[in-house]
Amino acid sequence: MKVTQAKSPEHFHKVVDCQYACPAHTPVPEYIRLIAAGRYTDAYMVNWWSNVFPGILGRTCDRPCEPACRRGRVEEEPVAICRLKRVAADNKDDVTGRMPRPAAQPNGKRIACIGAGPASLTVARDLAPLGYEVTVFDGDSKAGGFIRTQIPRFRLPEEVIDEEVGYVLNLGVRARLGERVDSLKAVLADGYDAVFVGTGAPRGRDLDIPGRKEAAQSIHIGIDWLNSVSFGHIKSVGRRVVVLGGGNTAMDCCRSARRLGGQDVTVVVRSGFEEMKASPWEKEDAMHEGIPILNYLVPKEFTHANGRLTGVLFEKVAAQRDADGRRQLLPTGEPDLHIPCDDVLVAIGQENAFPWIERDIGLEFDRWGLPKLDPKTHQSTIPNVFFGGDAAFGPKNIIWAVAHGHEAAVSIDLFCRGEDIANRPPPETSLTSQKMGIHEWSYDNDVSIDLRFKVPMREAEIALKDIRTEVELGFSRELAFKEAERCLNCDVQTVFSPKLCIECDACMDICPTDCISFVDDGEESELRTRLRAPANNASQDLYVGLGLKTGRAMVKDEDVCLHCGLCAERCPTGAWDMQKFLLETAKPKAQSCGRAAAPRMPAPVAAPER
């Protein structure tokens, strides 16, 4: 097999499963260690540079990092990465002094960001300190996008939004709020050097079945309803509520309804429980609040009497495979189910809509109504117009919106400097030995065997009284320390130097998870079967060292390495070393006048006293 090149960051990047899975590539283990060391402010800033909204994301992130977390492959559950982020936000000191300062001098380039959601705000955050004059437009009166208008307050208090949106706007960004943009043509005519479109996916899908018109009074589109709740236009709901849909919006609708007077709230989903789009923890939280979830029911009709909604009629279905082996929902033939209710919330999906973009200005759309974009650069068919967030490739989530914002900011910066935007700058990386003494490392290499800790919650009785009462209390510092200790420090890499190895087998023998083998070299697929433990997880790379005296290959399966450092402690020659790999994705850089003052990565973290 090919030798793993220590100089190429790709291998080591992939080993840090959580960071690799995070769309914004947040250096997760780095901030988790900082939390364990009680350095909350540093932990916050590590997050802030990567994902811009640590306090918001620490409560709401879709957490693609957690299913990827290595810990989930060696015990039952991954590290509570997301909720640890909140710990950094909750416990930090005043960070205003650590923020970049607004640019002293403008660089003469003007950027328009349309929509003030996380995507646009990220573009503004990355560009404003460099001297770009960034103007953010939003039809709403406050910035934040769906973070502010959709995510209910019991999950995300408004102060947190104000604080983190504020850090961005304070960088000298011009916010033109309450100004809906009606014409892209007009914006372009204003002479902006580049335009970023971050207008989200604002249209909720409707359900056109009999009774929809007649009972319209009591049938609400989920995201419109949540928006009105958020702005205080809607303060109550009927006693019996049916929520249609199985995604996160449905979960927010039903839990909001419980807080606005709904006593008998039911979620009804076409598909099975497992196939629901909502995250497992959202479903759990809803059920915990006494909301039943009914599956395999297809809405057939809104029933009504005297112009008032009386309920919803459902057909019972079952999942079956058709002739081509495709799964289909087919009627079971059982009698229909009628659920009486006073209000219906329709949360069956979101769509993109760009009524304000003229179709004759050269901006092309695909057949799904999405703009034609370069997937890397986010550039549209009008060279100085870029898209990101839900507006780019359809509805996703906050962390993807942030990641898009960073990429678009890089593109806009290159574009404005007249450079080739396809030529992306590489990430900044470093690899540093963590050795402090013979058996001492600058990280805590003792692997905790604790199971995942639960985030303390407010009692349902109190939580359901007021929609503004936050349900989750967050980890205390003590719990946070213990949870942080569960992290395996996957960024502290095992780095091998074949020249030093005397093939004594010590590393292979000590490894608790049988990662290391010394074998005859071969083709990867065949090699994977001959290792000390079969390397069946093909998504995890093999680390290969050649040039040993016996001609064998050192092959390490990265899959379940605990990063315990025992291989390095046992090696008599230092052929193994534990080296911390830091990676920060490329961000636009100030060209001449020196960049933002704050250091990105804080000083090293020492292992906590044991």
Next chain:
Amino acid sequence: MTFLNKSRFHHPQLAPNALGLTRRDYEGAISTLCAGCGHDSISAAIIQACFELDLPPHRIAKLSGIGCSSKTPTYFLGAAHGFNSVHGRMPSVLTGANLANRDLVYLGVSGDGDSASIGLGQFAHSIRRGVNMTYIVENNGVYGLTKGQFSATSDKGSKAKKGTINTDEPIDMVAMALQLGATFVGRSFSGDKAQLVPLIKAALRHPGAAFIDCISPCVAFNNHEGSTKSFDFVRAHNEAVNRLDVILGRDHIEAEYEPGTAIEVTQHDGTVLRLRKLAEEHDPTDRVSAMNHLQERKAAGEIVTGLIFVDPEPEELHDHLGTIAGPLNALGDADLCPGAAALEKVNAALR
């Protein structure tokens, strides 16, 4: 040495053996030897062998003397019986234990200092008596624990770390074991588990005195240029006489070999030792041939390894003494005090 314990977490696909135990269940406490010590590799090979043989750990007795090598029983088979005896006295303690309870599997672990210097006599007598045991000498050519003095197995001309040249003739424990009547004699190298693990398995299954001399580099005091017990020197001079497969009765497969390239030795319990020959003139079932081969190759500067001699029909101490089939320590009061009539009979026989 390491201060941390090895994590309890293990590979998710770690397989159990017939007893439902995993290899990790055969481990002991974390080693306190120097990082990279050959002895630790031998411990790992013992763990692997016992796991593969499905041996219940609590039916094994591990005994040792004094030395780094003799410390290692702490680092494997945590659930086995253990006895750290006095320097060089492992063989007599093992012999006694074996006489009292012949039902356990006996594993003696010793060093070249422990067995070839202070314990040479003990070693010799346990072998010539044919005690049913596996006797492993972890041979590094030095007294590791006392900081690297030449041991009695150190080759003449081998250089110490500080430069002194050894002027004494070495004791070849393999040659001695052959001469003393061991019914299983092997030599191996801690850096070659592919050879060592089957050898230990075969020895544990051998119903007689099985001796293994395992060269085991001392990374702290004897792994430099000029030493004949270093990784590099042993790798350069290692000449294996054969490759051994241990085939347990239950999974015996008939494999075809060119005539004369492999021999099979079936042990009492049905275990088949299949030896793929690497040295033409060596016959591992012929003691004299084995001794000759050993001396010839040694004269040519080679280190002969592999299964050097095995007697398919061994006898052991209990056979010689005519003891009962069960363990003596299980005899009840009635057996031990058969009464006045029995005593009378014994006395009469002596009159």
